[in-house]
Amino acid sequence: MDDHQLPNSPEAYWRDSVELPSFPQLKETISVDIGIAGAGITGITAAYLLSRQNLKVAVLDADEILNGTTGHTTAKITAQHGLIYDELIQHFGKDIAGKYYHAAEEAKKLIKENIDRHQIECDFQKQDAYIYTNDNSYITKLEKEKEAYDKLGIPGELTEQVPLDIPVKSALIMKEQAQFHPLKYLKALTELCIEQGVQFYEHTTATDVEYNHKPAILTKDGHRVTCRNIIAATHFPFQDKRGLYFARMYPERSYVVGIKSHQKYPGGMYINAESPTRSIRSAAINGENMWLISGENHKTGQGKPTEEHYNALKAFAERNFDVKEVVYRWSAQDLTTLDKIPYVGSLEKDQEHIFVATGYRKWGMTNGTIAAKILADKILKEENPFAEVYQPSRFKGHPGIREFASINMDVAKNMVKGKLEKAERKIDELAADDAAVVRINGQRAGAYKDQEDNLHVVDTTCTHMGCEVEWNSGDRTWDCPCHGSRFSYNGDIIEGPAQKPLKKIDYQ
Numbered sequence: 001m002d003d004h005q006l007p008n009s010p011e012a013y014w015r016d017s018v019e020l021p022s023f024p025q026l027k028e029t030i031s032v033d034i035g036i037a038g039a040g041i042t043g044i045t046a047a048y049l050l051s052r053q054n055l056k057v058a059v060l061d062a063d064e065i066l067n068g069t070t071g072h073t074t075a076k077i078t079a080q081h082g083l084i085y086d087e088l089i090q091h092f093g094k095d096i097a098g099k100y101y102h103a104a105e106e107a108k109k110l111i112k113e114n115i116d117r118h119q120i121e122c123d124f125q126k127q128d129a130y131i132y133t134n135d136n137s138y139i140t141k142l143e144k145e146k147e148a149y150d151k152l153g154i155p156g157e158l159t160e161q162v163p164l165d166i167p168v169k170s171a172l173i174m175k176e177q178a179q180f181h182p183l184k185y186l187k188a189l190t191e192l193c194i195e196q197g198v199q200f201y202e203h204t205t206a207t208d209v210e211y212n213h214k215p216a217i218l219t220k221d222g223h224r225v226t227c228r229n230i231i232a233a234t235h236f237p238f239q240d241k242r243g244l245y246f247a248r249m250y251p252e253r254s255y256v257v258g259i260k261s262h263q264k265y266p267g268g269m270y271i272n273a274e275s276p277t278r279s280i281r282s283a284a285i286n287g288e289n290m291w292l293i294s295g296e297n298h299k300t301g302q303g304k305p306t307e308e309h310y311n312a313l314k315a316f317a318e319r320n321f322d323v324k325e326v327v328y329r330w331s332a333q334d335l336t337t338l339d340k341i342p343y344v345g346s347l348e349k350d351q352e353h354i355f356v357a358t359g360y361r362k363w364g365m366t367n368g369t370i371a372a373k374i375l376a377d378k379i380l381k382e383e384n385p386f387a388e389v390y391q392p393s394r395f396k397g398h399p400g401i402r403e404f405a406s407i408n409m410d411v412a413k414n415m416v417k418g419k420l421e422k423a424e425r426k427i428d429e430l431a432a433d434d435a436a437v438v439r440i441n442g443q444r445a446g447a448y449k450d451q452e453d454n455l456h457v458v459d460t461t462c463t464h465m466g467c468e469v470e471w472n473s474g475d476r477t478w479d480c481p482c483h484g485s486r487f488s489y490n491g492d493i494i495e496g497p498a499q500k501p502l503k504k505i506d507y508q
Contacts, residue, residue, distance in 0.1 A: 004318060004326045006257070006310055010475050012072045012330040013258050013283060013290070014183040020066060021190065026201040026223050032058040034379065035217045035225040037206035038233035040070035041186060041364060042357045045372035046231055048114075048189045051196035053380060058225055059198060060217065062205040062493070065190065066183055068235055072332035073364055074256060074279060074294050076269050077111055078177035079104035080129040081363045083141055083273055084340065085148035091339060096389055098152045100341065103386040107369035108178060115185065118192060122184035123284050130162050132171035133273040139170045141273060146172055163266035164280065166320050179269055179281055182365065206232075207499050209239045215353055220499075229379045230354045232347065233371075236335065236484070236496040237356045239347065245392075246464070246497050248343075249335040249359050251484025255309045255474070256294040258283070258328030261321045265289040278316060290327065293317045297362075300333060301481030306474030331475055333484060333495055334362045344371040344390035345378070355379075356392060427455065427507065435471045435489065444468060445505050446478055448489040458491040459503040469502070478502065 034050050036043045039061035047057045061067075079101050088097035115124050133142060142158065149156035149172075157173045190200070205220040209230060217225040232238055237245045254277070270280040277295030284290070293316060296309035310329050317323050337343055337359035347354045355378065357371035370386060377384040425436040427447050435448040437460060446460040446469065460469045460478065467482035477494060478487040486494040491502035 004259075004314060004323050006314060006326055006329050010330045011328060012256075013285065013292075013328045014073075014075070014181060015067065015071050016328070017181070017285070018183045018187055020064070020183065020187055021194075021200075023065065023200040023202045025221075026060060026204040026219060026225070027221070029224040029226065030058060030199070031226040032056045032199070033227060034058070034229050034231065035215075035227035036060070036231045036233060037217060037238055038068070038231075038235065039065035039190075039200065039202075040068050040233060040235070041182065041368035042233040042372045042375075043231065044186050044189050044193065045369055046233065046376050047193045047198045048196075049372060049376040050379060051193055051198045055379075057193070057198045058201065058227070059193075060201045060204040060206055060219070060225065062203070062234070064202050065200065066186055068495070069332050069334060069360075069364060070182060070186065070368070072256075072330050073182055074281060074292055075182040075365055076129070076177070076179055076279075076281060076363075077108050077365045078129045078174065078269065078363075079108065079154075079366065080131060080172075080174040080177060080271075081361070081366075082271060083131065083145050085152060085154065086141075086144045087340070089148050089151065094151060097148070099386055099389045101152055101154055103370045103389060104363075104366040106373070106386070107366040110369055110373060111180070111185070111365070112178070114189065115180075118188060120185055120188040122188070123181040124178060124185075125180070126176060126178050127267060127269045127281070129174045129177040130164075130171045130268055130270045131273050132162055132166075132168045132270060134167045134169050135274045136169065138273045142170050142172050149174075162270065163268050164270055165263075165266075166270075177269065179283075181283070205493075205499070206234065206238045209354060228353060231375055232354070232356045232358075234496065235333075235358065237347065237358055238496060238499070239354070245343070245356070245358065246483045249337050251300040251333055251335055252297050252362075253300050253306070253309075253331055253333050253472075253479075254294060254362065255296045255306075255313055255331045256292055256329065257310060257313045257317065257326055258285075259291045259293065259314075259317050259321065259326050260285075260288065260324045261291055261317075262324050263322045265291060276312070278313075285327070291317065291321060293321075299481065300484040300486070301470045301472070301479035306331070306472045310474055332362075333486065334364070335359045335484070336361045339394075342367050342371060342390055343392035344374050345387060345392050347392070349393050427457075430455075433476075435473070435476070437471070440505060440507060446471065446502075447507070448476070450489070455507055456490045457505040457507045458487070458489075459505055461502075462498055463500040463502065464496075464498040
């Protein structure tokens, strides 16, 4: 029996190890050239690129900057996005597949140029990336992926041995990739943005767009950001009346544990080909290597109790890496599009001044960076060789229609399931730090008893489209299994597409 206890509360190492600046809430109507909603890697990188062209930029975030997916990433800067290139060739042909690869390489180059130009200390390290398998049925898939590398001119190598001491039957190497501390990098970009006049506003939720002679971002508190161009980099598009992005993507959660090991980390970044996912990289912490073990992907609000996913990663680390201590745990949410390529470009075909960037499929460092470059080029009226790959208006018959049907059948199933689910517990049965779906006056509700025995009761009907949320024990949140909205235990919004909190219920 092990004694490696998980930390009591989830906290991302990146946010815990950097002191970020704080910014005021927007409390007036302002006018700028570019309004950006979302202060993650895309929003901050776009603000940096555009402000260097003497444009007046404002960046809004519903929470604090870098507290979304960017602050909870594994931060691999790589074009090796799992087994993707053979699939892209099959669905789109060599030209699009090749551009997807070169876009990721261009993103890696842009990050390195920014680091070198401004001498940013962000633990940047070149690392080889490995997709590995210990499953006989995946050996052929790795071989096909290597054939795709060869067709696209991607340097790669198949091997049966990796530096990491784990069971491996085959692995595909992509050399000269990288990793870094994402928040050290983006804190520096934020400071450069401020020097260039960018205005940042925290706790300022963008809720809609108003169309006049100039578009304007409307905020939850009734203020406006009037501008010439708008970028929605809010993870999930905050303005989605006709684009139906909620039906063209699905949300997944994944988990990370940070361990200290008695072993020396051998270098490299790793991800397995089969399920459940096991992704491994190192990070510097107090002069020694911390191992980041991540994976356990599942659709948001669905599956087994989320605490079990952390325990599974811990057990994997204990079996393989001589664990000394578990020092961090956290989770992240990512969106995957119908065809696995992000949506970057005009929000809708007839809206030339409103842009969106979403659907990074867990590869946000490169996808988020190239998204910022594509959108900056569009605003500056400059050609970008990768823009056509990511155009949101695309809709391919294969695999798009099949995936569209699958996603929305799953939504319908979970909507019905939630409405019919019976409450199996009563409020007075809850222990401290415990939650359950209950019935109050015949209505479904969610009850959480905190560690001081205070009760927090909310209506479990998601305010986006009426699905019933489920309890996430690992992060103490209420998560929607239909479109991925997430709420705190007292109903406040953590992630969209929902724009209103869960209704609080007075319980006596």
